Amino acid sequence: MPTAARPNSKKERRQESEKLILAAAEKVFSEAGFGGATMQLIADVAGLPKANLHYYFPTKEALYRQVVRNIFQIWLQAADVFDAADGPEEGIGAYIDAKMEISRRHPAGSKVWATEVMHRAPVIQDYLETTLAEWTESRVAVIDRWIKEGRMDPVDPRHLLYMLWATTQHYADFGHQIETLNNGERLSDAQWQEATASIKQIILRGIGAVH
Amino acid sequence: MPTAARPNSKKERRQESEKLILAAAEKVFSEAGFGGATMQLIADVAGLPKANLHYYFPTKEALYRQVVRNIFQIWLQAADVFDAADGPEEGIGAYIDAKMEISRRHPAGSKVWATEVMHRAPVIQDYLETTLAEWTESRVAVIDRWIKEGRMDPVDPRHLLYMLWATTQHYADFGHQIETLNNGERLSDAQWQEATASIKQIILRGIGAVH
DNA sequence: CCACAACCTGACCAATCGGTCAAGAAGAAT
DNA sequence: ATTCTTCTTGACCGATTGGTCAGGTTGTGG
Numbered sequence: 108m109p110t111a112a113r114p115n116s117k118k119e120r121r122q123e124s125e126k127l128i129l130a131a132a133e134k135v136f137s138e139a140g141f142g143g144a145t146m147q148l149i150a151d152v153a154g155l156p157k158a159n160l161h162y163y164f165p166t167k168e169a170l171y172r173q174v175v176r177n178i179f180q181i182w183l184q185a186a187d188v189f190d191a192a193d194g195p196e197e198g199i200g201a202y203i204d205a206k207m208e209i210s211r212r213h214p215a216g217s218k219v220w221a222t223e224v225m226h227r228a229p230v231i232q233d234y235l236e237t238t239l240a241e242w243t244e245s246r247v248a249v250i251d252r253w254i255k256e257g258r259m260d261p262v263d264p265r266h267l268l269y270m271l272w273a274t275t276q277h278y279a280d281f282g283h284q285i286e287t288l289n290n291g292e293r294l295s296d297a298q299w300q301e302a303t304a305s306i307k308q309i310i311l312r313g314i315g316a317v318h
Numbered sequence: 319m320p321t322a323a324r325p326n327s328k329k330e331r332r333q334e335s336e337k338l339i340l341a342a343a344e345k346v347f348s349e350a351g352f353g354g355a356t357m358q359l360i361a362d363v364a365g366l367p368k369a370n371l372h373y374y375f376p377t378k379e380a381l382y383r384q385v386v387r388n389i390f391q392i393w394l395q396a397a398d399v400f401d402a403a404d405g406p407e408e409g410i411g412a413y414i415d416a417k418m419e420i421s422r423r424h425p426a427g428s429k430v431w432a433t434e435v436m437h438r439a440p441v442i443q444d445y446l447e448t449t450l451a452e453w454t455e456s457r458v459a460v461i462d463r464w465i466k467e468g469r470m471d472p473v474d475p476r477h478l479l480y481m482l483w484a485t486t487q488h489y490a491d492f493g494h495q496i497e498t499l500n501n502g503e504r505l506s507d508a509q510w511q512e513a514t515a516s517i518k519q520i521i522l523r524g525i526g527a528v529h
Numbered sequence: 530c531c532a533c534a535a536c537c538t539g540a541c542c543a544a545t546c547g548g549t550c551a552a553g554a555a556g557a558a559t
Numbered sequence: 560a561t562t563c564t565t566c567t568t569g570a571c572c573g574a575t576t577g578g579t580c581a582g583g584t585t586g587t588g589g
Contacts, residue, residue, distance in 0.1 A: 139353055140354060140437070221436065221491065222351065224492050224495045225491055225492070228495070232498070235499075260523075263512060269485075269492075269496065269513075273484040273487075274480075274485060281484070283438045284439070285480065287439075287443070287446045288450070302477050305474045305481075306481065308473065308524070310524055313520035313521055313522075313524025314524075
């Protein structure tokens with residue numbers, strides 16, 4: 108039985124190596140930016156020789172591109188709860204929950220995304236113009252429908268989406284500042300719940316989705 | 319009359335050179351990050367030889383530090399309108415106006431600040447722990463007073479402040495993404511007013527400061 | 530007019546960067 | 560066992576980086 112239940116087949120090891128490298132790259136890129144990150148440091152974090160990185164990813168930019176794309180996928184998935192909802196209170200509330208969960212579990216990814224966009228998105232501009240634009244159009248239509256149905260106040264849907272993105276991602280991107288203002292300690296479970304509840308309270312009341 | 323009304327005295331020229339370098343540095347740092355920025359590029363943007371930069375600022379880090387500190391000063395001044403106000407509607411409304419104006423006029427500075435914080439504030443951590451912490455404490459007290467006086471709903475003041483920072487700075491830090499979603503065009507005067515009005519409407523209603 | 534300090538800059542340097550490559554190690558297929 | 564592909568790695572390279580420095584220019588006070 109040579110082909111069954113081997114702990115490490117060749118393809119499995121390849122995937123594991125790629126994941127290991129991508130995780131290390133995400134961390135280093137988020138802490139130093141694209142220009143400040145070095146392949147040597149990523150290799151050290153991954154526990155691999157530098158030359159091995161170039162076997163799996165031909166260039167630094169190719170590795171960075173893959174990191175950003177992975178984040179974008181996670182980020183888009185948070186929209187599922189938005190669509191499945193019946194009204195703004197449930198839909199936007201669940202969306203805030205999902206995005207806060209991502210900020211908590213993938214802060215490094217959020218930072219890489221933010222840095223990429225701040226630098227005018229040199230490697231993912233096509234994603235912004237296609238996938239993100241379509242995603243946004245779709246949600247704008249949903250919000251407009253809710254407004255027309257009188258289930259929330261008339262608010263510009265785009266600025267509402269920007270507020271949702273900004274507020275939730277702030278807890279990842281500016282986590283260090285928040286931590287510093289929290290006596291140097293990371294937010295506890297209860298504090299994360301308070302943050303999420305505060306955001307939901309202000310925004311859902313602010314748009315008249317709850318009274 | 320040698321000492322009067324000379325167009326370029328030595329000290330004036332020094333200040334002008336420093337301003338020129340700082341403006342170029344702010345632009346380059348915001349577009350490339352600390353690691354991606356090069357002294358040569360900053361020198362080119364400023365129209366000066368690279369060696370001249372090192373005459374005014376001994377190291378790249380010293381130049382970067384000055385850029386970040388200048389931004390921090392502008393950023394703190396926006397708080398003046400907060401203090402002069404009588405109640406939450408006026409105070410927070412004017413604060414949103416001021417911060418949106420900064421996002422519009424100093425987007426590069428906002429990006430440098432954001433990148434610095436995302437990288438765990440290696441050069442301005444002392445500012446976060448002292449000046450920003452005191453500033454925050456002071457405004458938390460003001461908001462708590464407004465709540466106690468029944469002029470707004472009970473909301474965690476810190477999370478409210480984070481929401482204000484996140485939402486307003488988003489229009490600077492993620493300006494490229496917003497521009498892309500606006501058919502590739504910069505926001506017009508009217509669109510900036512709409513953005514500011516939307517934010518004020520949602521937040522001020524969300525905290526019960528206006529009905 | 531002189532002397533001194535402040536200012537400017539082309540040329541240069543050690544260090545580090547992303548990336549390459551040849552030579553070998555490890556599995557898989559036969 | 561043998562062959563072949565896939566994987567691994569130390570050593571290396573040209574290019575670029577932040578920073579230095581000697582020598583020259585400019586402005587200023589006496």
